[in-house]
Amino acid sequence: MKNLITFGCSFTDNDEEKMVNGKYTEPHKTWPVELARLTNTNPICKGRGAAGNFYISNKIYETIDTSEFHWNNSVVMVMWSGIDRVDRAVSKEEFHLISERRDAVDDWLHSGGYNPIQKHWNNYYKTYHTEEDSYLKTLNYIIGVQEFLSNRNIPHLFLTYKDIFTDYYGKHKRAKNLENQVNWDKFHFPDLWCGGEFGGEYEWVRDNNLTWKEDNEHPSSESHRKFAEYLYNLDECRYLFK
Numbered sequence: 425m426k427n428l429i430t431f432g433c434s435f436t437d438n439d440e441e442k443m444v445n446g447k448y449t450e451p452h453k454t455w456p457v458e459l460a461r462l463t464n465t466n467p468i469c470k471g472r473g474a475a476g477n478f479y480i481s482n483k484i485y486e487t488i489d490t491s492e493f494h495w496n497n498s499v500v501m502v503m504w505s506g507i508d509r510v511d512r513a514v515s516k517e518e519f520h521l522i523s524e525r526r527d528a529v530d531d532w533l534h535s536g537g538y539n540p541i542q543k544h545w546n547n548y549y550k551t552y553h554t555e556e557d558s559y560l561k562t563l564n565y566i567i568g569v570q571e572f573l574s575n576r577n578i579p580h581l582f583l584t585y586k587d588i589f590t591d592y593y594g595k596h597k598r599a600k601n602l603e604n605q606v607n608w609d610k611f612h613f614p615d616l617w618c619g620g621e622f623g624g625e626y627e628w629v630r631d632n633n634l635t636w637k638e639d640n641e642h643p644s645s646e647s648h649r650k651f652a653e654y655l656y657n658l659d660e661c662r663y664l665f666k
Contacts, residue, residue, distance in 0.1 A: 426665065427493060428465040430456040431480050432503030433536070434642060435585040435625055436471030452637070453645045455625070456501070458652035463665045465499065474536035476509030481565035485572065495577035499664045502569065503583040503625070507562045507592060508555065510535040510548065556599070559592040563602040570607055579664045582611045583655075586626035593622070612660055625651055 430436050439452035460467035470483050480502065487493070488500070512519075512533040519533075535545045566582070573580045593603065613621065614628040625643065629636070634647040643651065655661050 426463075426465045427468050427498040428456060428460045428463065428501065429468045429487065429493065429498055430471060430501045430503070431484055431487075432471040432583075433475045433480075433505040433509075433585055434471070434473035436469065436503045437473050438469050438471070453648060454643075455648045455652040455655065458649045459501075459655055462652060462656040463499075465665065471503070472532075472534075474509070474534040475532075476505050476511045476534060476536060477507065477562045477565045479511035479532055479534065480505060481569050482511075482513070484569050488572070488576065488578065490576050493578070495579065498578055500573055500578055500580040501583065501664075502580065503585050504562070504566065504588060505585055506536060507588050508553070508558045510545070510553075510558075555592065556596045559596060559599055560602065562588075563599060563606060567602065567605050570610060574607075580610060581660060581664055584611075584613070584622065584624035586624040587620060587622045588624065589622040590620060612655075612658060614654070628654070 436454055436456060438454050438457060454469075454471070456467050456469050456471070459465075468487075470487055472479065472483075475483075484500070484502065488498075513531065514533055515531050535548070570580075570582075592599070594600075614623045614625075614631075616623045616627055616631045620627065623631075628651060629643045629647045632650070634650060635644040636642065636647070637644055
């Protein structure tokens with residue numbers, strides 16, 4: 425059985441059943457679980473809520489060990505996250521604010537999602553952040569991952585959690601050569617009734633009038649299931665599993 429290894433943010437992460445206020449919550453299943461069922465593959469989900477593209481690319485390098493995952497037993501699908509999200513690799517020894525985190529997992533900080541240290545992220549965005557810098561970094565992450573997977577002959581397909589490119593593509597002179605180096609044939613952007621060249625899962629769910637979780641920001645389990653069925657019927661997706 426092949427492995428379906430997926431990376432991304434909360435649109436890829438799967439919430440397990442857990443105890444909240446004395447009651448067990450329903451698991452929230454995202455598209456990788458259903459796609460693995462449809463393709464008869466073993467799901468290995470490495471998504472994480474609020475993750476940015478630095479974390480995602482680093483997690484790919486950390487996970488793919490060619491002695492275990494290689495061209496004849498693995499397929500990789502990456503759902504790239506928000507370009508302006510920032511990730512920081514930290515440790516308890518070096519980062520004194522780590523005790524203020526709600527979810528001290530893997531010693532990573534993410535600017536997206538819930539942030540108990542929000543005031544420090546506010547200072548970063550006010551002082552250092554620029555859209556061009558974020559865009560250049562994301563293009564570098566994508567190119568690096570494409571080369572990494574291609575050099576190991578690992579079949580892969582890239583998606584986005586929502587449209588992350590329209591506001592950036594073709595608008596920065598220093599990004600032109602990087603944009604040309606990206607193999608856009610390895611991306612799939614859904615065709616949308618509302619138009620747009622770079623749609624992601626968010627736009628696809630909205631375009632098809634599907635349902636959302638209570639926060640009205642994340643697709644429901646049912647919408648994820650239908651998105652997986654949509655992916656399964658794509659020629660470029662079927663090709664990955666042959």
